[in-house]
Amino acid sequence: MALGAIPSFFLQLWIGGVLALLSLFLLFQALTVRLQFTPTDLDIYRGKIIIRRFPYQEWQNWRIFWYPVPILFYFKEIKSIHFLPILFDPTTLKECLEQHCPRI
Known part of the structure; x- marks a missing residue:
């Protein structure tokens, strides 16, 4: 996505800017957010803080x-839905999900 921002700057400055900002945000998330599958919960950490x-x-x-x-x-979940951008290996994610929370 970051590479797509460069040529977008030449077509439409604001589109390139939006793509560049989104890329920076996703990069930050990928570097700081971690998922941990425990026997009972999916825990989301930023650094060492849950x-x-x-x-x-x-x-x-x-x-x-x-x-x-x-x-x-x-x-x-029973009370809400959640969408997370995939910033990690999807195969490992799928294996962990199937192990800890098989599809209903």
Whole structure:
């Protein structure tokens, strides 16, 4: 996406700027956010601080969108839905999900 921002600057300055900012945001997220699969929860960490815990018992479904070129990880809990951009290896993500929270 960052490489796409460069030629976009020549076509439309604002589109290139938006793509560049989005690329920087995703890079920051990829470097700082970590998922940890525990026996009972999916924990999300920023650095060493846990920012969110999702107990598997509250999950109703999950899905990885566009698996050949993974873009988005979706899961639904009893009270809410969540979309996470895929910033990690989709094969490992799928293996961990199938191990800890098989699809319903």
